Amino acid sequence: MTADNKQSEQPATGVDVAIVGGGMAGASLALMLAHYCPQLSLALLERQPLPDPQASLQLPSFDTRATALAAGSLQLFAELGLWPALREHCAPIEHIGVSDRGRAAGIALRAPEEPHASFDGMLGAVIENAALGPLLHRALARTGVQLLAPAQVDSVQMHEDSAQLQWRAGDREHTLRARLLVIADGTDSPLCRQLGIDIERVSYRQRALVTTVGLAQPHGNRAYERFTDAGPMALLPLPPRGGQHRMALVWTCEAADAETLAALPERDFVARLQRAFGWRAGRIERAGRLHSYPLSLSLAREQWRRNLALVGNCAHFLHPVAGQGFNLTLRDSYGLAQTLAREDLARNSPGQLDLLEGFGRQRRRDQQLTIGFSDRVPPLFAAPGLMARGLRQVGLLGLALAPPLRAGFVGQAAGFGL
Template sequence: MVKTVDIAIVGGGMAGASLALLLQKFCPQLSVALLERQPLPLPTAGTAPQLPSFDTRATAVAAGSLQIFSELGLWPRLRDYCAPIERVQVSDRGRGLGAILEADPRKRASFAGMLGAVIENAALGPVLYDALAQTDAQLLAPAQVRAVTMESGGAQLSWRAEEGGSERTLQAGLLVVADGVDSPLCHQLNIGVQRVEYRQRALITTVGLQRDHGGVAYERFTERGPMALLPLPRRDGQHRVALVWTCADEEAEQIASLEAGAFVERLQRAFGWRAGRILRAGKVHSYPLSLSLAEEQWRRGLVLVGNCAHFLHPVAGQGFNLTLRDCHALALTLARGCAAGAPPGELDLLQEYGRERRLDQQLTIGFSDRVPSLFASGSLWARGLRQAGLLGLTLAPPLRAGFVGQAAGFGL
């Protein structure tokens, strides 16, 4: 028996779950199925996620993205698990000049008055799925998608609930692929990928500080790669920040293998004392870095969102924010099409979505790709250019305001 839905989303991570919620809000008349390969035990409605005090990954969410979460009614629950970013201190290690980007103090009560917030993933996931459980969206998990066939009316998916289980079929007017880099479905659909290997790794962990971070995020550029300390909520009386430390492949392996005390000492020496004394660090996770761009993000009956569409360098924390803006725009575009009687997989509708997203993607991807190499270069030309850029941000309020607006997700 073939089951039919208007939209099938393959991939139940933050991108897929957010899109499903946005579709339920803006296109409630469309049936949505979300397929996730891993089992996803749903939390009991209203219960608080159980969070560790350390070793929890986090996501920097721009103010514009917080506004989207507010539209979905999620902010009252997320607020308890995030730390606001009120200022970003940008500096060039070993050089005196830097820049401070801060929210407008006159607008502190609104999302436009904050640069964003850092939300712990251990809380964000359960909040998204708790909200999803209260909608009409169908959650199919675990669901292993075995094959996809594109047809004139959309896509036909063959999937199994478990390895060796019976084959099931799902027909969808629009297929949204929301899985990760090296997506098996994208390979199957012959969607090419442009990739730049940075030959770097991101070391990610939670760090304890001696003093309160005060809502300040630090972006520190060194000749070996950028470093970021992002504010986290206090837990168990500890002042915590999330560390993203970009290193060359060979150096990253050596640093990640250090015992805890030696790691903290190496981190303090590399970052400096702008955030105060570093007391401890949690377990260090290491991830390879690359820029990955799908050569096609839409076809008739098909859209790509999330990491399979674009996977960015984490230097500015814009990957998930760009994805969320994509998902928001897609839901609004499909809502307009639905009101006009257009099927969700219609090519003209998806091309409209693509035109709307082109400029934001180009600016965000270009920035995330070029800034790390500029700040890592030791050449006199590069040093002069980045110092001029920091000086411009310091002395030119309109330039600084435009940069802050784009970083906060309000620039376009």
């Protein structure tokens, strides 16, 4: 990453790769392409104004969503030179406790005992999205990527050798032609609908409650995945702020229960949370404003065509169990960047079909394992029958006692070796 870059006042009319969507997925892919494929001309289009790369980060203590970065994702960001900046805003995960509420068996993962799934002595790290997004865009501002924002993409036309975008900045209309178009504009993507890309959806008929909670004692860099009869709960460590020990909460529950919980006063909600989760993390003192969203699996039936690729939530949106969604997106983005880096792009187009098919084949196994895990595990742990409970206990006990089995499980979750 070399030359400083500001949002372009004279946008280009043609680039090698155009990425639509400047969120965490699109920004991460743009950084990887700039790093591994410096010969490519790149444009990133985002409909919202981008963060000021010179502004200081003003992070709230509560009411902000967070992302758990697996060890493999930390390694990818380290290769991009971003780890020193990210480290200042991350809470490391050095221990992970996985348990089934009310049952004896569980798994305790510790970084020193899982060297194959660790980065810099960590199994992962947690960073608030309010910090991660601006840090990614600060790094982008130091690359040659052309940043177009706010840019509203109205339509796309696919041609034999390129994709042509019609986009607007205010009342000015522009045309951009790209040899490869990457769509990264999230779930319910308007461009995917326009291109007729079918999305397979499965509703879990549950909701996730997300908030920040304050603890009476330090979390000790521990993360907890707690399975209950209603669904999984996760508490993830956050950096302390304002003298408060903090963790990020993701609480999966039935839609009616989520509505009831969201309506409770803070004191009553904290009491319900303490009863449901238990005391493994100590006493919970407070909770921020709750965010609630429906849980589903969505998977694009086509993640690539000639001159077109999908990354991020428009390609796959997962159940939040084990926090694998963004980590899978990073591995997809790295796979695409590496595929293009190995090609002679002076002679061959980055959008040629056989190149993108090779990228798809290379990513298939990781996606199948990760999506399958996130789809099948929550129903198993929510099943109330004695047989289901027995299977859960056998599974957790097997992972706890069998190092090769645990190594495979943890290595997959960490994103190494794929």
